[in-house]
Amino acid sequence: MTKPKVLISDKMDPNAARIFEERGCDVDVITGKTPEELKAIIGEYDGLAIRSSTKVTAEILDAATNLKVIGRAGIGVDNVDIPAASSKGVVVMNTPFGNSITTAEHAIALMMALARQIPEANARTKAGEWPKSAFMGVEVTGKTLGLIGAGNIGAIVASRALGLKMKVAAYDPFLTPERAIEIGVEKVDLDTLLARADFITLHTPLTDETRNILSRERLQQAKEGVRIINCARGGLIDEAALKDMLESGHVAGAALDVFKEEPAKENPLFDAPNFICTPHLGASTTEAQVNVALQVAEQMSDYLVNGGVTNALNMPSLSAEEAPKLKPYMALAENLGSLIGQLAHGDLDKISIETEGHAAELNQKPIVGAVLAGLMKRYSQSVNMVNAPFMAKERGMEVREIRNEREGTFQTLIRVTVATSQGNRSVAGTLFGNSDPRLVEIFGIGIEADLSGKMLYIVNQDAPGFIGRVGALMGEYDINIGTFHLGRRGNGDEAIILLSVDQEIPQEVIDKACALDGVKVVRALSF
Structure with a gap:
């Protein structure tokens, strides 16, 4: 596994570099660079640790193609263009307590x-x-x-x-x-x-x-x-x-x-x-300089290595201890957001994110952020938990959180509902064994499925022989089926097929699937 790479671009206690290395990051200490010189090298780095000298402008961020986190050793972040960082999906952290x-x-x-x-x-x-x-x-x-x-x-x-x-x-x-x-x-x-x-x-x-x-x-x-x-x-x-x-x-x-x-x-x-x-000496003691340098190194390495988010200014905090526990819930939430984003029609003005059972006992902000990250991929592929809420806000989307601590059919459940011109549409999922994300409902139809890779979604009128015709169509084009999932409202009523495949589904196959008797909707999905 490639280690995250961090640049320390301002003078800082040397122990900061040691902490980055001890926690699994490669680190370069290169200070005193001009903006043009910084632009030339910033694309190599996953993290940027700064004090007050480095100015992280929109131009710098445009060049920072791999950047995931900016850490300010200190409180003030006047030298960071936070809106530009957020739009690029870059977490901005500070150290509000070190000095x-x-x-x-x-x-x-x-x-x-x-x-x-x-x-x-x-x-x-x-x-x-x-x-x-x-x-x-x-x-x-x-x-x-x-x-x-x-x-x-x-x-x-x-x-x-x-x-x-x-x-x-x-x-x-x-x-x-x-x-x-x-x-x-x-x-x-x-x-x-x-x-x-x-x-x-x-x-x-x-x-x-x-x-x-x-x-x-x-x-x-x-x-x-x-x-x-x-x-x-x-x-x-x-x-x-x-x-x-x-x-x-x-x-x-x-x-x-x-x-x-x-x-x-x-x-x-x-x-x-x-x-x-005095010349901005508020934080200028030996103890404070050491504290903020160590703190920013700990926070940034926790994020880059473990996914923990502390003292972030543009996304919800998520401790390194919480991150492993929340990881499967966030994976489920992102998949549900992505699924409904790929299936819903028209502009989405309202979204409701409901948690039930064990999921309702957790930090809700990362779950909401993950849903939005999945959903907003319908508009942009360069989206993550940092910039997804900003993108949703820019589009005027109303986001509602609902927490139900009671247990229903499942010990844990996440339901995502969007308002469309055709009415509300919702999908729901759970975790099997507290770790395996699983879809359990699409638009009111019960179905059990993994959401991963390339998939084909078909809505049809339930009828004998239909599954065989779908299988024959896949075989005709040498498309290998990995998994095959079924759900229906009732005998002879509306039914859903959700199958995973090992290769891209050509448009010709989608067109032929649409032409099968009883077919209402066909979508190629990607997760």
């Missing part, structure tokens, strides 16, 4: 530096002055810290602030009341936070919703004398407005580790009073 403590500690350090004006006092003291009376700081004890974003890093900042005897108010639309109590913060709306906070620190990703979350208008709403810290992402604060507020004194101080444009070698804020800046 959480480091970033949180940097935010606390900047808050303390702001409170006591340490950088400027340091500079003037070293310049031979003794400006003791020029620096009147403030205590943080008893002050209110406003968190914008109370995720993993925000929660760590809250714990440190509480240890400093501060009060913590948090604005985060995803923060539940229970989680707020657990981390010891008061959940508030943004207007309340701005009115009450003595210090504000931001810990949220940069999205369309959070861009300029501290706009000029909101900065004006903030409590006079507020001090602001941002160690999250550039673009969360209106930098021009912040400069004006610092000059007017409405904002008493600001400390930024991140900027809208980086590297920020020039910025109007540099001349603003009571302003501290």
